[in-house]
Amino acid sequence: MGEVEKSLAELRKTFNSGRTRSVAWRKNQLRALLDLISHKEEVIFEALHQDLGKHPVEAYRDEIGVVIKSARFALNNMEKWMAPKKGHIPLLFFPAKGEVLPEPLGVVLVLSSWNFPISLALDPLIGAISAGNAVVLKLSENAPACSSFLAKTLPLYLDNSAIKVFEGGADVGNELLQHKWDKIFFTGSSRVGRLVMTAAAKHLTPVTLELGGKCPAILDSLSNPSDMKAAVKRIVGAKWGACSGQACIGVDYVLVEDNFKSTLIELLKKTIKKFYGENPKSSKSNARIINKHHFERLRNLLEDPLVADSIVHGGSSDEENLFIEPTILLNPPLEAEIMTEEIFGPLLPIITIDKIQESIDIINSRSKPLAIYAFTKDETLKRKILAETSSGSVVFNDTMIQFLCDALPFGGVGQSGFGSYHGKYSFDTFSHEKAVLQRSFFPEIEPRYPPWNSFKLKFIRLAYNFDYLGLLLLLMGLKR
The missing domain is CATH 3.40.309.10 (Aldehyde Dehydrogenase; Chain A, domain 2)
Known part of the structure; x- marks a missing residue:
């Protein structure tokens, strides 16, 4: 079994254990990420200067500050995002209640870009962690100093049985894309985005593509x-x-x-x-x-x-x-x-x-x-x-x-990509909104079942038109 297969097996086992779903695990990972940024700020400055010649002010504005802001925002709002949302159920279903329950997608793949090699790697990671997923983060080989730093440092701070980091070129990316994921998040060019979509289609994997365009x-x-x-x-x-x-x-x-x-x-x-x-x-x-x-x-x-x-x-x-x-x-x-x-x-x-x-x-x-x-x-x-x-x-x-x-x-939209992230939108893009409907055993709505007759057609017609007064009169045997 190769490294990718072993990592995927471990990640799937971790996710299935339910550990990543807890609020405590999610918050611990985000706090650890903030610790990493705080402890390694100067190292990050140096890596960004090596790869792209970025000045520390530009590096903080566009990279470090973005990650700090996103992680803190997620920490402050995560429990609210995780809470079930009440669904408004039609009177016809009475007595019943409905809710929308956000749940993590599973094991997700994040493919980051080289132009902002810290923020475009860690910002989507924050969303994936906040939503309770296990994650593989594939770093860009075009920013080797930042890639090396993240690959060596992230495992020292984060749960390595739930978050894996891969370095390497197109061959590593291609190998990762051959496997089944529960979500793929890609930042990069339209050309590579097409390759990601093609690979994802084999497994019906949902994708978010953050591409470019002539702005x-x-x-x-x-x-x-x-x-x-x-x-x-x-x-x-x-x-x-x-x-x-x-x-x-x-x-x-x-x-x-x-x-x-x-x-x-x-x-x-x-x-x-x-x-x-x-x-x-x-x-x-x-x-x-x-x-x-x-x-x-x-x-x-x-x-x-x-x-x-x-x-x-x-x-x-x-x-x-x-x-x-x-x-x-x-x-x-x-x-x-x-x-x-x-x-x-x-x-x-x-x-x-x-x-x-x-x-x-x-x-x-x-x-x-x-x-x-x-x-x-x-x-x-x-x-x-x-x-x-x-x-x-x-x-x-x-x-x-x-x-x-x-x-x-x-x-983006069209050629500039699809799907969105940042703030709660990051949480949403790595979550599935599960509909939950609970109803009692009484009363039973008999017109939903055969054998069919004209009364049942009238009942269903009134129900679909939300004509509750008409339904009441029909049940009372009165004409409207």
Whole structure:
């Protein structure tokens, strides 16, 4: 028996014992996870710097802080989430009572991503633990320092008979996918997401796919200069300030009216300079590209003959240090690869239009994005965006903050994924809501049984139409 089979057998045994269902076990695991983060903060900072060049402030904001927030939120709310919810039972069923009972799915597989290798591993894990599951966590080989840290450290803090950690490349992922799971949670690319779904279909395994998409920012004309500066600062932060653009909810491109393009470009340049100085390559606030493969992919986007002439700022790169300068492009052809594939890097196309309302048509001509960001005070435009587009989320006048909000579901739609998590939505995605109906042996509803007659048809017709007065009159032998 191989390592995967042994681990699955142990996890199944642990889950079947009922241990992971208890409130105490769930809370103990989450408290241990918080202890791990507290004890190993500096080690995590170092691992994130090794893999992605993240500054400790960025690492805390996007990784450590996310995990702490999620774990504490789950600890404070878990018992409420676990409590049965009363179901409202029709009078026809009297005397009866109904409830919806959340129960763990069983043994689940979490496949994490490399761009936020701590939070995108541990945040779904928090949801799986909160719901009472046994878990296999497969880490991304593209972030080797973080993967090694988690693989070595998690077993020291968590229940190793209920939570297993696997490292390795695609071969390990493929082996794991050959087995039957009670749920698969995947964060990554659409290409790999299709492979996950194909493997899951063999066992009818439910999946949650957190994918990507070309998230647009619609920038309306804002008459107040301070509003415009804030909007541009938030766009720059969402493009270059989160893992150097390697974020699924980062701004992929900007839609703006043609008469405002020059103002926007100048504001972008000034903000980039303010954030990263005269020489962004030497800035310690700039994360780097994850590896040579992704570096070459991004450089090829810039060297595309269709795109080269559209560069209006930046464009330089350093292969040895896996650095690509924050780059702005003006109106690259919509058929160019940079406008048809998710960029996932520090390149920002600006697409100009005559009227800002045209942005809706451009968005709808493409796959549904994970997020739409719209900077506007025009309530009519807001309503049109909400009514006429489809996306995982919509954020007005800010960027990326929806990811941090536990009160809202986070997830995609269409090509950007399906299923959601964060807060109670994480608990729900790893739970099954079991319907429970309890009824007494009396009274018996005889019209539900053969032999059939006209009276029973009238009874059933009135019952399905919730006509209780009609039923009463029928039973009393009166006509209505």
